[in-house]
Amino acid sequence: MTHGVAKPGARLRMAVIGCGPMGGWHARAIASSELASLAAVCDPDGARRTAAAECFGVPAYETLRQLLADESIDSVTIATPDHLHVDVALAAIEAGCHVFCEKPLATDIVEAERIVRAAAEQNVHLAVDYNRRFAFGYRTAKGLLDEGKIGRLRYGLLRVSDRTPRPEVARNPFVIFTTLLTHHFDLMRYYGGEICRLHAISAERSPGALVRNVVLSLQFRSGSIGTIVADYRDNLARTSEWMELGGDLGSLAVEDITRRVIFSGADPDRRETYEPDLFGAGGAFYDSVLEQVRVFIEHVARGQKPPVTGEDGWRGLQWAAAAVESLRSGQAVEITP
Numbered sequence: 617m618t619h620g621v622a623k624p625g626a627r628l629r630m631a632v633i634g635c636g637p638m639g640g641w642h643a644r645a646i647a648s649s650e651l652a653s654l655a656a657v658c659d660p661d662g663a664r665r666t667a668a669a670e671c672f673g674v675p676a677y678e679t680l681r682q683l684l685a686d687e688s689i690d691s692v693t694i695a696t697p698d699h700l701h702v703d704v705a706l707a708a709i710e711a712g713c714h715v716f717c718e719k720p721l722a723t724d725i726v727e728a729e730r731i732v733r734a735a736a737e738q739n740v741h742l743a744v745d746y747n748r749r750f751a752f753g754y755r756t757a758k759g760l761l762d763e764g765k766i767g768r769l770r771y772g773l774l775r776v777s778d779r780t781p782r783p784e785v786a787r788n789p790f791v792i793f794t795t796l797l798t799h800h801f802d803l804m805r806y807y808g809g810e811i812c813r814l815h816a817i818s819a820e821r822s823p824g825a826l827v828r829n830v831v832l833s834l835q836f837r838s839g840s841i842g843t844i845v846a847d848y849r850d851n852l853a854r855t856s857e858w859m860e861l862g863g864d865l866g867s868l869a870v871e872d873i874t875r876r877v878i879f880s881g882a883d884p885d886r887r888e889t890y891e892p893d894l895f896g897a898g899g900a901f902y903d904s905v906l907e908q909v910r911v912f913i914e915h916v917a918r919g920q921k922p923p924v925t926g927e928d929g930w931r932g933l934q935w936a937a938a939a940v941e942s943l944r945s946g947q948a949v950e951i952t953p
Contacts, residue, residue: 626917627651627652627653627917628651628652628653628690628691628714628913628916628917629652629653629655629688629689629690629691630646630652630653630654630655630689630690630691630692630693630913631654631655631656631657631658631683631686631689631691631692631693632646632654632656632657632658632668632692632693632695633657633658633659633680633683633692633693633694633695633696633704633708634658634659634694634695634696634697634718635657635658635659635661635664635665635667635668635695636659636664636695638695638718638905639657639659639668639693639695640668640671641695641902641905641906641909642693642695642716642905642909643657643668643671643672644906645905645906645907645909645910645913646693646909646913647672648906648910649910649913651913651914651917652691652913652917654672654674655674655675655686655688655689656674656675656676656677656683656686656689657669657672657674657675657676657677658676658677658678658679658680658682658683659676659678660678660679662678665677665678680704680707680708684707684708684711684713689713690712690713690714691713691714691715691716691913691916692708692713692714692715692716693715693716693717693718693909694708694715694716694717694718695718696718698718698720698723698785698794698795699723701717701718701720701721701722701723701731702722702723702727702730702731705717705721705731705734705742706730706731706734709731709734709735709738709740709742710734710738712738712740713740714740714741714742714916715735715740715741715742715743715926716743716744716745716909716912716922717731717742717743717744717745717926717929718744718745719744719745719746719795719798719799719929719932720744720794720795720798720929720932720933720936721744721926721929721930721932721933722929722933723794724933724937725930725933725934725936725937728926728929728930728933729930731926731930732926732927732929732930735926741912741915741916741921741922741925742925742926743908743912743922743924743925743926744924744925744926744928744929744932745905745908745924746798746799746802746803746908746924746928746929746932747799747902747904747905747907747908748799748800748802748803748873748904749802749803749806749904749908749923749924750904750905750907750908750911751873751874751903751904752873752874752875752892752904753859753870753871753872753873753874753875753876753877753892754803754806754859754870754873756870756877756890757807757859757861757868757870757877758806758807760868760877760879760890761807761861761863761868764865765863765865765866765868765879766861766862766863766864766865766866766867766868766879767863767864767865767866768863768864769807769808769838769840769861769862769863770840770841770862770863770864771840771841771842771843771861771862772804772807772808772834772840772841772842772843772859772860772861772862773842773843773845773859773860773861773862774800774803774804774842774843774844774845774857774858774859775844775845775846775857775858775859776796776797776800776844776845776846776847776855776856776857776858777846777847777848777849777852777855777856777857778796778846778847778848778849778852778855778856779848779849779850779851779852779853779854779855780826780828780848780849780850780852781795781826781848786826789824789825789826789827790827790936790939790940790943791826791827792826792827792828792830792846792848793827793830793935793936793939793940794933794936796846796855797830797832797844797846797936797939798929798932798933798935798936799932800844800846801844801931801932801935801936802924802928802931802932803859804834804836804842804844805928805931807861808834808836808838808840808842809836809837809838809840810836810837810953811834811835811836811837811842811935811951812835812836812837812950812951813834813835813948813949813950813951814832814833814834814835814935814938814939814942814948814949814951815832815833815942815947815948815949816830816831816832816833816939816940816942816943817830817831817832817943818830818831818943826848827943828847828848829846829847829848830844830845830846830847830939830943831843831844831845831846832844832845832846832939833948854901855873855901856872857870857872857873858870858871858872865881865882866879866880866881866882867879867880873901873904874892874900874901874903874904875892876889876890876891876892877889877890878890908924911923934951935951938951
């Protein structure tokens with residue numbers, strides 16, 4: 617079974633695989649696009665798929681095989697649990713569908729490379745959800761950096777806290793690197809370029825216990841440096857983040873994902889602030905997911921490569937693997953291109 621890949625300019629017919637909360641965000645983004653239509657949803661949970669189908673007025677499928685039997689579908693988004701991404705993505709790619717996948721692309725770099733290679737061989741587009749790039753704070757900081765506001769980048773500092781993962785997820789003691797920090801490895805690369813060296817240190821813990829606190833020191837090929845400080849906290853309402861970029865001419869501070877950006881120059885008592893429009897799009901935490909799905913649709917509908925690709929997802933897992941190696945060895949790890 618091979619689906620016909622949509623011609624550039626044609627309206628995409630898309631399906632959402634996984635009808636949990638994140639799948640709902642995917643579906644809303646597709647339903648609001650002028651370049652795509654939501655054609656179906658898929659989930660083995662009967663209550664969830666029925667609720668999604670009724671909400672969006674589309675057919676619902678219990679199995680991936682049933683969904684992919686509909687050869688009119690040319691693109692899918694994947695919002696299943698992390699450990700199911702590989703099989704779902706490979707089946708959709710084999711059927712000739714473009715794929716937008718939640719992060720992480722896979723649970724390790726070997727499986728991620730399989731997906732990237734399969735997409736290249738089938739000549740379909742593959743993207744991973746690194747939505748931080750599309751959030752107000754990070755997007756604004758990138759624009760200011762690119763226009764030379766702080767001169768040449770010297771360092772990046774990123775602090776992130778997230779709620780403690782569910783027990784079934786926390787069985788992997790190093791899950792902080794793949795389920796959380798894959799976003800922030802991507803952000804550091806987004807601003808600083810390729811990472812060539814990584815050193816990870818965690819707070820004291822018993823062997824096999826969940827890594828809850830970690831500091832990562834990064835070296836970029838450009839010569840810049842970076843630091844990520846991350847931790848899990850019980851009962852945290854949502855992810856909380858803060859970032860600073862420092863350059864020759866000043867610094868940029870990003871006050872959480874959707875909040876303001878502050879520029880400080882030569883005079884530390886004078887600052888410029890860039891505020892989000894609280895009454896417009898982009899002010900809510902998950903608006904960045906909506907935006908990235910829309911951008912994916914725009915590029916694929918026009919026959920263009922998405923700005924965040926499967927290879928970016930593979931890179932994030934490469935750095936996650938390097939972080940685990942560094943923790944185990946107590947040494948910095950060199951990262952090859």
